[in-house]
Amino acid sequence: MTQIETAQYFRSLHRRAGLPLLLPNAWDVASARLVAQAGAAAVATTSAGVSWSHGVADGEHLGRDRALDLITRVVAAVDVPVTADVEGGYAEEPSGVAETIRGVIAAGAAGVNLEDAHHGSGLPLRPVEAQVERIAAARAVADAEGVPLFVNARVDTYVGAVGDPALRLEETLSRAGAYVAAGADGIFVPGVTDPELVSALVAGIDAPVNVLAGPGAPTTAELARLGVARISLGSSIAEAAYAVVRRSTKELLATGSYTALTDALDYADVNTLLRSRP
Numbered sequence: 001m002t003q004i005e006t007a008q009y010f011r012s013l014h015r016r017a018g019l020p021l022l023l024p025n026a027w028d029v030a031s032a033r034l035v036a037q038a039g040a041a042a043v044a045t046t047s048a049g050v051s052w053s054h055g056v057a058d059g060e061h062l063g064r065d066r067a068l069d070l071i072t073r074v075v076a077a078v079d080v081p082v083t084a085d086v087e088g089g090y091a092e093e094p095s096g097v098a099e100t101i102r103g104v105i106a107a108g109a110a111g112v113n114l115e116d117a118h119h120g121s122g123l124p125l126r127p128v129e130a131q132v133e134r135i136a137a138a139r140a141v142a143d144a145e146g147v148p149l150f151v152n153a154r155v156d157t158y159v160g161a162v163g164d165p166a167l168r169l170e171e172t173l174s175r176a177g178a179y180v181a182a183g184a185d186g187i188f189v190p191g192v193t194d195p196e197l198v199s200a201l202v203a204g205i206d207a208p209v210n211v212l213a214g215p216g217a218p219t220t221a222e223l224a225r226l227g228v229a230r231i232s233l234g235s236s237i238a239e240a241a242y243a244v245v246r247r248s249t250k251e252l253l254a255t256g257s258y259t260a261l262t263d264a265l266d267y268a269d270v271n272t273l274l275r276s277r278p
Contacts, residue, residue, distance in 0.1 A: 049238030083111030139183025
């Protein structure tokens with residue numbers, strides 16, 4: 001498929017009633033190929049996992065060039081659509097966000113996540129007006145390039161515990177409405193898995209809603225019944241991989257045994273995975 005066809009197909013995956021798009025998040029070529037090989041309809045990158053694999057903390061420390069390099073390599077490595085987490089766009093001004101989105105499209109991605117968290121400042125979230133301009137800039141670039149890039153606007157009101165809890169839903173819906181009006185195709189609200197709250201988000205947002213799931217969250221079937229269109233795992237798979245590193249090291253040093261590695265993938269399988277073409 002051409003990039004335009006891939007992007008159109010990726011968009012269609014958000015509009016299947018009762019059948020959410022399930023996105024295990026990858027952070028390098030190997031993890032992306034494993035996700036695709038397991039049967040996922042698309043691959044999503046996780047900015048946290050990508051940042052950690054580059055030796056920096058999550059939160060706008062990775063930088064545009066390294067992020068785009070990783071997106072390019074992942075797109076080339078799999079034969080399913082790729083949606084890229086670019087944090088806040090690695091820029092403050094709309095023109096800088098536009099440059100990042102131009103690079104995302106050049107890398108071949110079909111979608112992008114753009115968050116409103118304001119790392120490195122005294123504000124937990126960017127002002128709505130500022131984020132609207134940034135989303136509009138992303139939409140304008142995609143439209144100018146002729147690629148129907150799926151812009152997934154992330155609202156960090158809950159994951160950042162922003163403001164008065166009693167007003168948080170109202171603030172989230174207000175931001176979501178403004179972002180959709182500015183050109184966002186979907187809304188991502190991490191930090192929310194309570195069924196009643198998820199239902200309120202789905203009912204109050206005129207766009208596909210993305211939920212971040214993990215241990216303790218409702219099953220994908222339950223979230224589907226609530227009307228969720230997209231379910232992702234975020235950084236949790238990368239976190240689990242790093243947990244194996246710590247567990248196996250502690251076990252080796254403490255007892256001289258190796259049980260933490262019992263379920264490891266076979267060397268030949270991983271090597272073949274990276275030697276083959278999709």
